[in-house]
Amino acid sequence: MRTKETERERVAAYRAGLSAEQAAAQYRKRADYHRNRFTGWSPADVAAAWGEQSGKCAICTRDLLRSGRKSDSLAADHCHETGAKRALLCRACNLALGVYEARQREHIEIEIYERYMRRFRKE
Numbered sequence: 001m002r003t004k005e006t007e008r009e010r011v012a013a014y015r016a017g018l019s020a021e022q023a024a025a026q027y028r029k030r031a032d033y034h035r036n037r038f039t040g041w042s043p044a045d046v047a048a049a050w051g052e053q054s055g056k057c058a059i060c061t062r063d064l065l066r067s068g069r070k071s072d073s074l075a076a077d078h079c080h081e082t083g084a085k086r087a088l089l090c091r092a093c094n095l096a097l098g099v100y101e102a103r104q105r106e107h108i109e110i111e112i113y114e115r116y117m118r119r120f121r122k123e
Contacts, residue, residue: 031073040083041076049076049088058087059097 009023018026032043041049055064057074064074075094077086080101089097103110 035076039076039078039085041078041085045085046074046076046088049085053088057090057093059089059093062090064088064090 009020009027012023016023016026032046035041035046036043050064053064056062057064058077073091075089075091077089077094077097078084079086100110
């Protein structure tokens with residue numbers, strides 16, 4: 001089954017005269033460049049963390065994927081204040097962590113979300 005994203009990648013690769021494998025390699029190269037530029041994580045840092053974490057997300061411990069598709073991309077977590085590298089996360093945990101940190105800065109307690117979810121929980 002093709003998703004919109006994989007279809008876009010296939011079309012972009014076709015237009016560029018690349019095979020799907022070449023397009024995925026090109027995506028990984030761009031992702032490495034941007035990850036290093038914006039987070040300070042080099043490809044060597046990612047490889048070392050990947051080995052230390054056995055290819056698993058540091059929060060949920062699901063297997064991290066390296067397919068070359070954005071939807072599967074791993075996140076190189078870092079502190080936005082100090083720039084310190086933390087760990088590799090899956091996309092879902094990275095997004096959730098970003099929301100969590102934003103709410104902490106706004107002094108909104110996570111318990112309010114838990115109370116909200118309990119209100120609608122089916123027993």
